[in-house]
Amino acid sequence: MDSDTELAPAVRSILEAARGRSGGEGVVDVDARSLPDALAAAEADGRVPVIAEVKPTSPTAEGTRADDPVELAQAMVAGGAAAISVLTEPTHFDGSPEALTRVREAVDVPVLRKDFVLEEDGMDVVEADLLLLIARFVDDLEGLVAAARERGFQPLVEVHDRAELERAIDAGAEIVGVNNRDLARLEVELETFESVAPHARRVTGLENANGDGVSDVPDDVTLIAESGISSPADVRRMREAGADALLVGSAIMDHGTGDSDVTENTRRLTRAESTAGDST
């Protein structure tokens, strides 16, 4: 969908690698664990709904964390994560389909497959409860959303601006992630979610940052703020802007040190609304 020339070189390289990867053997048939149910359970339990991401490294990470993905995922769930995201992209994130399968067998929360799926046959590589589709990189978004659902996946459509948000809604997406990271420059700005998503979701009547009134995202669409969330204050900021859930990788994986306590890193964020007043 997007002309690669506008993208950061690392993203262009990721897409080239994705285009070269083969699909799966046959069509998967998934019995998916419900993300909305998992998010509601976290809310009922007083936890901020966080999707914690098993991301060994990335083009923007300060290092690589090679811990066993199952141990990482179990530590994230112990820290209150409502769901787990697992990178399966091998060339730039050190992810794998095998890691996702092992994680999904080891935890009972929904697991998202985080990869650059550009065509339908790329869906059949591995079973997961949710499948990421990045609006910017696919042409027939409506067709891929339908194809994902036919396999039993819950599609998570990722957007970065309001035009992509509208495309996602028009394509029938019921779970939308707003990526605060611009894949053209690989820079992250939390203002992205605040300007793209509807403020009215949590505080009705407020105009959103665009000043153009309440957005038209249907109330039954789950809105997820992705990327750049690193503190309880960031969590509260995204929730006040309307996020139903948050997708967090680096702040939990803590690639730079490579050995910090993943459970504690997760708990700091899932308890952000019960420890309000924390300045961290």
Ligand SMILES: O=P(O)(O)OC[C@@H](O)[C@@H](O)c1c[nH]c2ccccc12
């Ligand atoms: O590490 P962060 O800033 O917490 O970001 C997590 C997640 O949002 C990010 O890894 C991500 C968002 N969309 C993606 C698409 C592909 C690969 C990775 C991603």
